[in-house]
Amino acid sequence: MTGSPRLLDPRELAAARVLVVAPHPDDESLGCGGLMAILAAGGARIHTLFVTDGGASHLRSSSWPRERLAAQREAEAAEALARLGLGRHPRSFLRLRDADMPAPDSSGWSGARDTVRQLIACFSPELVLLPWRRDPHRDHRDSWRLVTDAMGLAGSPALTLEYAIWLDELGAEADRPRPDEGERVAVDVSHLLAVKRQAVAAHVSQTTTLIDDDPEGFLLTEATIQRLTGRLEIYVRPCGG
């Protein structure tokens, strides 16, 4: 899949109910914060599903044990949603273990999939924003599979758009979208760049030295933030999706 993506007018999507799937708190803002803000401003109801607890970013910190960090990341997610104009929109936290999700088809996996299936059956999204299916981060791939499996079980006819976070930095050639898999589309979010960057900045534990006792802890680099907060948000619209 090469060449320039087709510019997508969000009004084409005509979605009143949108499910956003974030493997970790921060992926929603980095990957699709602009489109979320556009759709919410247009009157759509947006349910954001945070799949993992985000508790693995600073595993060596003694002052921020996993439970404290996970709670912090939920608070950051709520602040990011508010900054995107989604303060009153619903959200769910599945609280699977960051970087340690249940193996596909294990009992833990089936339980999580059933929770997502129920959410989809109740909310009936017309559009689902998903992580790219072969994003190099395993939690992103597993989140894609968990939610697409749940959509299949629920018989969801929703259109899907997939956003990549780590593909351009860490992906192998085989991870990239193939021409037969779908169409690359772009949403112009240039009027929302400040809003989107403020939403990313709400994830203080991932963007600042708030946690200062784990030298190996994860931080988003300025280069990654710049790359993902440009004028266009890029999605893959799968064939038949």
Ligand SMILES: [Zn+2]
């Ligand atoms: Zn992520």
